[in-house]
Amino acid sequence: MEHIISLMVENKFGVLSRVAGLFSGRGFNIDSLSVAPTVDPSVSMMTIVTHGDDRIIEQITKQLNKVIDVIKVVDLTEHRHVDRETALVKVHTRAEDRAEALRISDIFRARVIDSSPTTYTIEVTGDTEKVEAMINLLRPLGLKELVRTGRIAIGREEFRAGVQQEKRKIEQAT
Amino acid sequence: MLTGAEIFLESLKREGVKTVFGLPGGVVLKIFDVLYSEKELEFILVRHEQAAIHMAEGYARATGRAGVALVTSGPGATNTVTGLVNAWMDSCPIVVITGQVSTSMIGNDAFQEADIVGISRSCTKYNFLVKDVADLARTIKEAFYIATTGRPGPVLVDLPKDVSMAKADFVYPESVYIRGYNPTYKGNRWQIKQAAEAILKAKKPILYIGGGVINSDAADEVRELAELTQVPVTMTLMGLGGFPGTHPLSLGMLGMHGAYATNMAVHNCDLLIAVGSRFDDRVTGKIDAFVPNAKIIHVDIDPTSIRKNIHVDIPIVGDVKHVLKDLNELLRGRGNGDLKDARKPWLDQIDEWKREHPLAYKSSDKMIKPQQVIEKVSELTLGKAIVATDVGQHQMWTAQFYKFLQPRTFLNSGGLGTMGYGFPAAIGAQKAFPDQLVVAIVGDGSFQMNLQELSTAAAYKLPVKVVILNNRHHGMVRQWQQSFYGGRYSASRLDHSPDFVKLAEAYGLKGLRASRPDEVEPVLREAFEDRQPVIVDMIVDPYENCYPMVPAGAAINEMILGDPSPEQPQPSRESDKESALPA
Numbered sequence: 001m002e003h004i005i006s007l008m009v010e011n012k013f014g015v016l017s018r019v020a021g022l023f024s025g026r027g028f029n030i031d032s033l034s035v036a037p038t039v040d041p042s043v044s045m046m047t048i049v050t051h052g053d054d055r056i057i058e059q060i061t062k063q064l065n066k067v068i069d070v071i072k073v074v075d076l077t078e079h080r081h082v083d084r085e086t087a088l089v090k091v092h093t094r095a096e097d098r099a100e101a102l103r104i105s106d107i108f109r110a111r112v113i114d115s116s117p118t119t120y121t122i123e124v125t126g127d128t129e130k131v132e133a134m135i136n137l138l139r140p141l142g143l144k145e146l147v148r149t150g151r152i153a154i155g156r157e158e159f160r161a162g163v164q165q166e167k168r169k170i171e172q173a174t
Numbered sequence: 175m176l177t178g179a180e181i182f183l184e185s186l187k188r189e190g191v192k193t194v195f196g197l198p199g200g201v202v203l204k205i206f207d208v209l210y211s212e213k214e215l216e217f218i219l220v221r222h223e224q225a226a227i228h229m230a231e232g233y234a235r236a237t238g239r240a241g242v243a244l245v246t247s248g249p250g251a252t253n254t255v256t257g258l259v260n261a262w263m264d265s266c267p268i269v270v271i272t273g274q275v276s277t278s279m280i281g282n283d284a285f286q287e288a289d290i291v292g293i294s295r296s297c298t299k300y301n302f303l304v305k306d307v308a309d310l311a312r313t314i315k316e317a318f319y320i321a322t323t324g325r326p327g328p329v330l331v332d333l334p335k336d337v338s339m340a341k342a343d344f345v346y347p348e349s350v351y352i353r354g355y356n357p358t359y360k361g362n363r364w365q366i367k368q369a370a371e372a373i374l375k376a377k378k379p380i381l382y383i384g385g386g387v388i389n390s391d392a393a394d395e396v397r398e399l400a401e402l403t404q405v406p407v408t409m410t411l412m413g414l415g416g417f418p419g420t421h422p423l424s425l426g427m428l429g430m431h432g433a434y435a436t437n438m439a440v441h442n443c444d445l446l447i448a449v450g451s452r453f454d455d456r457v458t459g460k461i462d463a464f465v466p467n468a469k470i471i472h473v474d475i476d477p478t479s480i481r482k483n484i485h486v487d488i489p490i491v492g493d494v495k496h497v498l499k500d501l502n503e504l505l506r507g508r509g510n511g512d513l514k515d516a517r518k519p520w521l522d523q524i525d526e527w528k529r530e531h532p533l534a535y536k537s538s539d540k541m542i543k544p545q546q547v548i549e550k551v552s553e554l555t556l557g558k559a560i561v562a563t564d565v566g567q568h569q570m571w572t573a574q575f576y577k578f579l580q581p582r583t584f585l586n587s588g589g590l591g592t593m594g595y596g597f598p599a600a601i602g603a604q605k606a607f608p609d610q611l612v613v614a615i616v617g618d619g620s621f622q623m624n625l626q627e628l629s630t631a632a633a634y635k636l637p638v639k640v641v642i643l644n645n646r647h648h649g650m651v652r653q654w655q656q657s658f659y660g661g662r663y664s665a666s667r668l669d670h671s672p673d674f675v676k677l678a679e680a681y682g683l684k685g686l687r688a689s690r691p692d693e694v695e696p697v698l699r700e701a702f703e704d705r706q707p708v709i710v711d712m713i714v715d716p717y718e719n720c721y722p723m724v725p726a727g728a729a730i731n732e733m734i735l736g737d738p739s740p741e742q743p744q745p746s747r748e749s750d751k752e753s754a755l756p757a
Contacts, residue, residue: 010354014303018295025296055481062478068300068320071354 002031003057004083004153007046007064008072011037015069019046022067028052028060032085032150043071047083047152076153083153086125088113089135092142093120101141108134119144178307178338179205182271185314187214188346191242193233193605194218195226199246200286201335202273218605218634221626223250225598227257228624230268232599235585236560237606238391240267240321247273248286251332252293256592258328259297263589264412265389267326269317276336277305291332299327307340316350324357325476326389357475361492361500368488369447369471370504374513376445376469378520379405382428382457385412385588386450386474386494393417393581395498396449402505404517406524408436410451411573412588419557419577425524426533429457430724431570434733435527437724440465441731442523448472450494453483454589463729473497531722531735533574541715542691544568544643548575550694551613551641554702559583559611562600564620565591567649570720572615594623597640601627604636611639611702618644618671628681631707639701640709642674645716653719657734678709689713 009015016035023030031049038045050060057075064073076083093101101120105112110124124134128151135146176184182205186194195218198206209217220226223245230241245254251272261268275284291303300320302313313331321329373379387396393416400407400423407417408425417424425436432440440446446468451457458464461483472479472486473494480489490497535545548571551561557577562585563569569586578584585603587595600614621642631638643649651666678685684704688697694712701708722733 014291014295017292021296059478059482062480066476066478068352068355 001053001057002049002051002077003060004076004081004151005048005050005061005064006074006076006153006155007048007070008038009035009044009046010069010071011042011044012069015044016046018067018069019048019064022063023048023050023060026059026063028056032148034150034152045152047150049151074155076155080156081153082156083127083151084125085128085131085149085151086123087131087135087146087148088121088123089138089143090114090119090121090145091138092144093118097141101138104134104137110134175341176344177204177208178304178310178333178340178342179208181307181310181342181344182314182333182338183208183212183215184344185311185346186242189314189318190239192216194242194244195220195229195233195602196244197221197223197226197246197250199248199250199273201247201275202244202333202338204335204338205244205273205333217244218630220598221629222624223253224256224594225601225624225627225630227254227261227268227270228592228595228598229602229605230270231257231261231264231266231595232562232585232602233606234261234267234602235388235599236582236603238389238582240269240318241602242269242271244271245273246286247275247290248288250286251288251290254290254330255293255297256590258294258330260587260590260592260595261328262297262299264587265326265385266328267321268328269314269321270328270330272330272332273338274303274332274334277334278336280334290330294330297328298330299325301330301332303332304334304337307337307342310337310342311344311346312350315347316352319350320352320355324355325386357493358477358491359475359493359496361473361490361497363500365488365490366497366500367504369473369490370501370508372445372469372471372488373403373405373447373505374508377516378439378443378523379403379445379447380425380440380443380468381405381407381447381449382410382440382451383407383413383416383449384410384451387413387416388450388581390450390475390494391581392450392495392498395495395502397421398502399498399505402502404513404521405447406439406521408432408440410454410457410588411569411586413451414573415578415581415584416450418579420579427573429454429730430459431574431720431722432724432730433528433533433574434531434722434735435524437722437730437733438527439524441729443468446470448474448486449498450474452479455483457730458483459724459728459730459732535718537691538715539691542688542694542712544645544712544714544718545571545575546691547641547643547694547698547712547714548572548615550698551615552576554695554698555611555613557583559613560585560600560603560607562586562596562603562612562614564596564616564623565593565650566617566620567645567653567718567720568615568617568620568643570650571643574720593617593620597621597638598624598627598630600638600640601631601636604631604638605634608636612637613639613641613702615641615643617649618642618646618674619648619668622671625677628678628683628707628709632681632683636707637705638707639704640707641698641701642709642711643714644671644674644711645714645718646671647716649716649718650720652717653723656717656719657723658725674709674711684708685711687711687713
């Protein structure tokens with residue numbers, strides 16, 4: 001089963017290699033991995049999409065926790081979360097296809113970010129299903145190049161009305 | 175302001191380091207120059223860097239403190255890799271400092287440059303490249319902290335030449351905090367309570383202890399638990415010494431070369447209490463058939479060890495000593511007398527298995543049996559020596575026939591199975607305990623992998639006793655070839671080994687030889703009474719096999735108990751005559 005694992009890691013050299021090396025050394029799979037610094041420049045967030053049975057996923061999260069540069073591990077699959085990825089699609093466009101390409105990109109609320117007489121480069125963001133659906137529709141026109149970010153994910157904030165009001169009251173008081 | 179080299183050595187002293195093993199080279203010359211006038215640190219110059227790491231491991235294993243090694247860049251650094259993997263697999267706290275080319279040269283394929291931080295990433299608990307001299311003191315503090323806390327392990331610090339030359343103020347941190355590293359020491363109370371109930375309820379429990387008991391200094395707690403609840407104790411290779419081998423509840427080692435009664439007891443138990451052990455394949459045999467009727471309690475400081483190889487019913491993450499203390503507290507006064515009666519049928523059953531197939535060998539009046547040598551060493555040292563071994567038949571015989579009484583008295587390479595480990599490890603332990611008897615039991619094959627360290631033993635007057643079980647073969651390989659490959663002894667025979675007695679003399683040391691069974695005791699006595707390093711060449715039966723043996727892939731109750739019966743074709747023993755050494 002697919003799991004999205006979110007890692008908070010130290011933002012220093014070699015950390016990516018420690019995490020990637022752990023997966024290759026122990027025969028775990030990485031479907032996608034993305035990493036970038038956060039608001040705190042000493043910390044990076046890494047999102048890893050992987051798959052395996054429960055025993056393997058348990059080992060993956062435990063092994064990741066054991067890496068000294070890993071500060072926190074959350075298996076987002078166990079929580080309510082949102083995930084997104086971005087794809088940049090360079091599609092061949094003959095004159096008669098150009099309108100069709102724009103229509104497709106409109107349907108998916110994608111944007112053309114570069115254009116040449118024979119190509120459009122389209123940027124699309126969404127969950128994997130949406131991104132793949134658009135790519136599949138564009139495919140008949142002829143895909144010249146395709147770049148995907150891999151998924152990033154974040155937990156949904158638990159919203160409890162009472163708690164929020166309480167917080168607001170405290171804020172107002174101070 | 176101090177130079178990086180001075181900061182480095184001062185930091186070692188702050189960590190209580192007394193001994194550093196290693197070998198100099200170009201990029202660490204500055205450090206060695208400072209070391210030249212250093213009074214408090216003793217440097218042990220080895221002959222090969224691999225041995226420096228094994229010495230540091232032997233030192234660490236025997237003392238419980240971190241062992242330290244210092245080598246140069248490039249080949250000096252890459253020669254440490256086997257030792258690093260070994261320490262990683264066996265959870266041994268060592269700190270290895272490698273020189274590195276100057277920071278401006280890194281990545282340029284400079285002379286003697288190797289990316290040791292990249293190379294050692296997967297075989298160290300953590301590693302550092304120090305780029306700024308201002309970070310050096312804190313890095314050393316963190317290195318020792320990481321190596322010795324939690325599940326111990328090797329840490330490598332890569333120190334570029336310009337960093338050791340640059341100057342900075344020396345401020346040694348009192349403590350360090352690493353936000354991604356918080357080992358759990360206290361076990362979960364609820365889980366420990368569950369474990370206590372399970373132990374009281376069990377009819378056929380087994381306590382299965384590993385190296386974690388040694389690392390956590392928990393031998394007393396294990397003994398209390400065993401006696402309190404009358405649970406028989408079996409040990410992994412790394413756990414030997416964690417419980418006295420002469421204790422009535424001791425079952426010795428389990429697994430591939432475990433005794434018949436031990437493996438039968440483990441196979442048939444209804445509760446397996448795993449403490450600081452990790453269900454290695456050499457212990458479990460066929461994992462699906464392991465302890466088919468047992469509940470499993472697993473205590474380990476490393477969460478990844480739990481449920482890695484086998485499903486566990488009651489997992490307890492924590493330091494063995496802490497957890498067992500809490501567990502014993504719950505169990506104390508909970509029906510000790512009743513338990514004795516309740517356990518009797520189980521202990522009787524185990525005794526019956528012991529009578530059926532005791533751990534034994536056929537002695538001979540013509541040829542020295544290797545097991546006889548081990549028994550004699552055990553008898554003469556009263557189980558009080560520090561014993562190191564290499565890897566192979568001699569290691570298994572030592573595990574079977576030497577009665578270990580104390581923790582930290584058995585040094586060997588369990589996880590990685592590194593031939594050539596024993597002799598340097600023994601030197602490291604001897605350095606830590608100069609007055610104790612330290613015996614390296616080795617094979618004629620494995621000893622030749624690090625025998626250059628005879629110089630080191632001689633130079634520093636470290637009176638290690640090397641007992642070679644000389645069977646003119648890579649014995650374990652030969653045994654497998656005999657058992658599973660039709661006696662086709664491919665590349666397992668060792669011709670043209672040196673005359674080990676003359677070799678000892680060439681190094682200015684004493685060499686002794688025994689070729690007949692009646693010579694074993696006097697030769698060992700002579701060696702052990704000597705105050706210098708001695709090599710004892712024991713010419714043993716080359717075709718002796720190590721039994722019981724669980725074939726790879728079989729369940730641990732499916733043991734081969736001895737050589738096949740004589741009707742079956744036997745490999746010829748004639749061919750051995752030509753390879754026999756002069757008597």
